[in-house]
Amino acid sequence: MPAQLSDLGSTVAKQEVAYATLRDAILGGVLGVGLTMPSTRALALRWRLSRGTMETVYDRLCSEGYLCRRRGAGTFVSATIPDSYLMARPMEPQREATVEDARSERTQSNSYKQAERDVRVGTPFVARLPDPDLFPLKDWSRHVAKTIAANSAQIRGKADPAGLPSLRMQIADYLRKFRNIDCGPDDVFMTSGIRHAIDLICRAFVTKGDKVCVEDPCYPFAYEIFALSGAAVAHVPVHLAVHLDGIQTSILRRHGDAKLVYVTPAHQSPLGMTMAVSHRLELLEWAESNDAIIIEDDYDSEFSYSGAPLPALMSVDRSGRTIYCGSFNKTLSLDMRVGFVVAKGDVRRTLSDIWRLVGRSTGLAEQIALESYLRTGAFARHLRVARHAYVQRRDCLLRILESRARGLYLVSGHEAGLHFLLWLRNGQSEAEFCARAASEGIALQPLSAFCCQTVFPPTVVVGYAALAMHQIEEAGAKLAAILAENSQCAALPRDGGRRCDV
Known part of the structure; x- marks a missing residue:
């Protein structure tokens, strides 16, 4: 030094x-x-x-x-x-997948998709929804009208398949300032969102039969896209602890033949914890040692309520094996189908070849308006307003549960994002609890709908961001009453399937 x-x-x-x-x-x-x-x-x-x-x-x-x-x-x-991770580890025999496994995974995935189809803004407590009323539509409309008029010649011209260069420059600048990612506009590719990004990454790097590792639990649509690509999907459990944690790298090391791993390190989807620095470094070392690619889905990193989020995983990757994915549909609007991918070196060159063929899917008019929105600071102002609103709603709901159902549940994953986990301690199963909540007009997703092999104690996902305060107060009281219906508090199990400590 x-x-x-x-x-x-x-x-x-x-x-x-x-x-x-x-x-x-x-x-x-x-x-x-x-x-x-x-x-x-x-x-x-x-x-x-x-x-x-x-x-x-x-x-x-x-x-x-x-x-x-x-x-x-x-x-x-x-x-x-950790230098010790450079040593070869013996591969443990993997149990062959059965028809029952496939049927179980398909049922769980269908459960998640059904919940997404049933999503309605304003229905408590649907998760993964931003509040559309916070999106300043009039301000956005002015940006659209002004910038499209000023760039009419560009719109009629030949578009860059990677996306609008000036928008990619603004995104690169944003990522340098707020996610510590050292990147330039040539490293950024525009997409229509996370699913589009995963699909194109699969086209570039995955061939039929290649092994792909995913977190368990995980974002179910990511798993389905990998499966559709013909990949052999391996489910790697996630540590669950009060403190920072993440994917179990000790188990990941058994998959030295994996081509790719998909992770959500900023705010694990759906558990909500942040991947610890030590696990990030172990993950990067694993990727470099095994010539593998990491997809970093920077899910919910913009909504951290207990302080600044950890820098992105890509910011400490010196081997260039991380592909960073982000989108604006949670920060601005669900209908804002604009996302982006960041890649470097040989990975970037491989992705560029795919993008020239199939990457164009985001309207240029939207990109031009978004560039203005970022450049003028309107996006940063909107994030400040949204963070303030969401933390107030979260705190209101937690106060109601604490005052009316204290000791009948545990909460985790509430330090960031648009939802938290409610761990049941009243002896009810997830299915019973969700059914009882549905009878009161409350939509809850069971944690098991996100799991493939890992088994957790009964838990539900509670979203609060898209609700007005009076809705939270009314529905929160109902939720607390349901928790209190069976006051015989059962001890929270610590084991189920793979061990998961709360």
Whole structure:
């Protein structure tokens, strides 16, 4: 590490330089796991910074999992690239899939799709829905009219198959600032959303019979797209803990022959936890060792309520094996069918060949309007308004449940996103609870609808973002009453199928 901050250059803010220096030293192994860090006072003196600046840097590194603080003991490095994972691991025999397995998975997937078909904005407590009333339609209409008029010649011209260059530049700038991804407009490809992105990635990298790993539980449509591509899908369970966690890399290492893995590290879909830094590094090491591709679905990263989200997985990938996917249908409107993919190096070149053939699917007029929306700061303002509204709705619902059904449930995954998980402690099954809720006009999705092989204790997914406050108050009281109907509180099981600790 440098002796003085002046050694690092003067073009970047001092706080950012100090943060990047320590983070890179940890990732590079210069600061090894368990190492005791200098005090903020000592390091501030050494680098000629204020102690407050170093406290902010340490707090950020702690929140991202690179450092940990122990009262009375000091600050320690808590994440490193594990060299032991480079060693070959014996493959465990995998049970052959049966007809019953396929039938079970198809039933679960159909359950999820039926729930999505039944989605109605304003129905409590349907998950994965933003509030359409928060989308400033008049403001958006002005952007559409103004920008299309100013770019009429461009609309009539030949479109770039990768997408509008100026929009890709705005997205790259946004990702650099808010997701720490070092990318340029040539690394960005426009899509109509996450499903479109996964489909095109499959066309580029997956051939029939290739193994693809997915989280379990997972976004069911991702699994179905991989299956349609002819891939052999392997389900890798997800750690479930109170603290940051994610895909079980110890099990993933059994799949050294996998071509690709799909993950949601920012806000696991649907469990809601954030993938720990140590697991991110293990995942990247696995991909590099096995010549595999990582699809990073940055699900719900814009809606973090307990502080800034961890930087994207792609931001710490030095091998260029991560493909980053994002969309605007949760941040702006469900009908805003605009998404994007970010890829680098050889991966980008392979995707580019596919995009030239089949990648064009997003209207140029929408792209032009969205470019203006990003460039003028309107998108950032909308996100601030939406985050404030959603956290108020979440807190209102949690207060109602706490006051009327305390001790009859557990909550997790509520620190971010548009939903949380409600773990039942009243002895009811998911099916019984969902049926009882439906009789009161409440739509709940069972967690089992997202699972393929992993079995969890009875749990339901509770969405709150698309509801007005009076709807939350009325439906929240009904939900609490249903929880309280069977007050014989059963102990929450800790095992079922694969072990899942709450």
